[in-house]
Amino acid sequence: MPALLEVTDLTKVFGGLRANDGISFTVGAGEILGLIGPNGAGKTTLFHCITGFHRPERGTVRFDGRDITGLPPHRIARMGMARTFQTYVAGGDLTVLETAMVGCFSRTASPSRARIRAREILGFLGLADLADLPIRDLPVAGQKRVALATALGTEPKLLLLDEVAAGLNPGEIGELMDAIRHVHEERGVTLIVIEHVMELVMNLSDRVLVLDSGRVIAQGLPQEVAHDPAVIRAYLGEKYAARYLEEASP
Ligand SMILES: Nc1ncnc2c1ncn2[C@@H]1O[C@H](COP(=O)(O)OP(=O)(O)OP(=O)(O)O)[C@@H](O)[C@H]1O
Ligand SMILES: [Mg+2]
Known part of the structure; x- marks a missing residue:
């Protein structure tokens, strides 16, 4: 089966900085790929390049059998790719329901249909009770979950999540993990998940890709990556590796 997403030799330069440096990987339909690495590794930049917000200097992005390198974000979104943003700031006077409806309008022009669909999505994300609140009244973590609802409203084949668990308590992380599994x-949504919350990314992901200084330093099964000395050195640290080993052993 061909890959749903195929990134080849992707390079994005800011002045003298190679934020993405020759990155290659694939994501198969139905897979969950975790994307981890230290601050400034180039994870968000990679999302920007894949979704059309940045134009890479070199390399290609193929999605669903087509070369989408350099296409604008709205065209890529229409093809079935959606994302959330690491820094999400809700503006204006929209309610939670109206914010979720924005995504649905990419698939229907009918407000009543968009409203029904948005309510359904808010329901399974556990946000139904908040539907009529102004989104700006929610804490940042809640706003991010509404952003996830908006992204789902576009009915994506591929969904890219950029640190949706940041700022959540352990109970909320568990709920979010269930919601992502449900999605x-x-x-049948394929996912790429950027996350610093290790229990979430290591539990959810089929495979994990590790970036450091713009380059892929490892990729593989979560347990392989967790034991990789280069990953431990660059990101996870000895303490995490020891704890992960303990939890993973029978
Ligand atoms: N628009 C930009 N202009 C200049 N430099 C940028 C720009 N965007 C990102 N960078 C730099 O590129 C590098 C990669 O940044 P990026 O935001 O992709 O990292 P990240 O892996 O998402 O980090 P974090 O975990 O902190 O979110 C950093 O050194 C950052 O300062
Ligand atoms: Mg980032």
Whole structure:
């Protein structure tokens, strides 16, 4: 089966800095790929390049059998790719429901249909009770979850999540993990998940890609990556590796 997403030799330069430096990887349909690495590794830049917000200096992005390198974000979104943003600031006077409806309008022009669909999505993300609140009244973590609802409203084949668990408490992380699994299983959405919350990314992901200084330093199964000396050195640290080994052993 061909890959849903195929990134080849992707390079993005800011002045003298190679934020993405020859990155290559694929994501198969139905997979969950975790994307980890230290601050400034180039994870968000990679999302910007894949989704059309940045134009890479070199390399290609193929999605669903087409070369999408350099296409504008709205065209890529229409093809079935959606994302959330690491820094999400809700503006204006929209309610939670109206914010979720924005995504649905990419698939229907009918406000009543968009409203029904948005309510359904808010429901399974556990946000139904907040539907009529102004989104700016929610804490940042709640706003990010609404952004996830908006992204789902576009009915994506591929969904890119940039640190949606940041700022959540352990209970909320568990709920979010269930919601992401639900999206993946019931709707067949393929996912790339950037996350610093290790229990979330290591539990959810089929495979993990590790970036450091713009380059891929490792990729593989979560347990392989967690034991990789280069990953431990660059990002995870000895303490995490020891804890992960302990938890993973029978
Ligand atoms: N628009 C920009 N102009 C100049 N430099 C940038 C720009 N965007 C990102 N960078 C730099 O590129 C590097 C990669 O940044 P990026 O935001 O992709 O990292 P990240 O892996 O997402 O980090 P974090 O975990 O902190 O979110 C950093 O050194 C950052 O300062
Ligand atoms: Mg980032």
